[in-house]
Amino acid sequence: MARTDPEIGPAPPATERGRRTRRKLLDAATAEFGERGFHEASIASITQRAGVALGSFYTYFGSKEAIFRDLVRDLSDGVRFAAAQRLAERDLGALDTERAALSAFLEFAREHKEIYRIIDEAEFVDPQSYRDHYEKTAERILGRLRIGAGAGELRDDLEEAHAWAIMGMNVFLGLRYAVWADEDNAADGAERAALAANSILAEGIGPRPKTS
Amino acid sequence: MARTDPEIGPAPPATERGRRTRRKLLDAATAEFGERGFHEASIASITQRAGVALGSFYTYFGSKEAIFRDLVRDLSDGVRFAAAQRLAERDLGALDTERAALSAFLEFAREHKEIYRIIDEAEFVDPQSYRDHYEKTAERILGRLRIGAGAGELRDDLEEAHAWAIMGMNVFLGLRYAVWADEDNAADGAERAALAANSILAEGIGPRPKTS
DNA sequence: CTATAACTTGAAACATGGTTCAAGTTTCAA
């Protein structure tokens, strides 16, 4: 669990004013990175959006990469937190939980395409955060699978690879039916995607036994 | 089917020498982009690897983006072609075909991590190629599913979303167990991944009927 | 109050690397 990064940039803000400014920069950066991508984004534009002088940026972040890294970690935590909360609301069976998780994710991706994009771009800008994000997400999924297996609602031989498979399904369905969707049929597409995924999880793709 | 891009850059090489040089640049670019990513990569370094003068680059490609675009299309075609060939060798049942496809993909990704990376980075450098790649791939998968359904080996209600779900599984398993694998247990991990995916497709994740 | 730390400012320094170009060399058809 040791921090890999020995170079720790600027100290955290000591005053309320400082924290506010830092937050403004982070929010501005979310918009900027989300709209233009990491490389197109400019620090000048971020500080402008934040209503802050260019130089102030370096009071809070050591570099363009640094703010991106912080951002990805923020967003990654936020996404997982939102999802967990959403699932905690109701107590569902194992398969329904997975369906709900995917639905929540699709809805979230539809509302916050920028976030989706930022996290994905981390694969190239800050690979470590990217790995961390998906590893943590896979762990969450695996945790749910284990609970389901314990309750006898799922197979009892599910392991890491199954969690990654499910995560991959979800991510690609999100890309196709949330991020790339035309706004018109977005909700509809998301619905079909969720059903398709769930039916695979429920019964696989093999031939259906004759309708009982 | 109209070409979206009216600006067509340099004309294709007219002589054998020209075609050779262009190919050298493309190969060098594969290595360069694969190792350093699009933005870290430099044209100077590409021409150096190719053993060609800097200026020659612009005889064949209009810009850094242009060569990247060409490259992605090349690689995308190559990957699909290799996969198709591999599957055509033997005539397998529908489920075994999917397993074979995933195995082939994992092996390929393990051998050519650069290619995997380049195609993925296209999401940010040249979104159109990225979409094209995955849309074509999903179509291939859907085609296989339809054949399987026609033969009564698969459910007959499989549609686009199912293909995307399967593709997502494959891509993420590839990321985790081929691209990120430590070389030691790579082959083993890939094997388990393929089994996990196939078991989901075969029977879902629901509880197993008591072992007959 | 007041001294010090925290924070703000924006112009200027700086680095990088994509792109152009004018001059040379090779190829090849007529």
Next chain:
DNA sequence: TTGAAACTTGAACCATGTTTCAAGTTATAG
């Protein structure tokens, strides 16, 4: 043989945008 088109060359141009910095302002502890 010869002239034009295809190709090669690498130095110089140039745009861009990150980072630094020294001077000013605001907050806060003693």
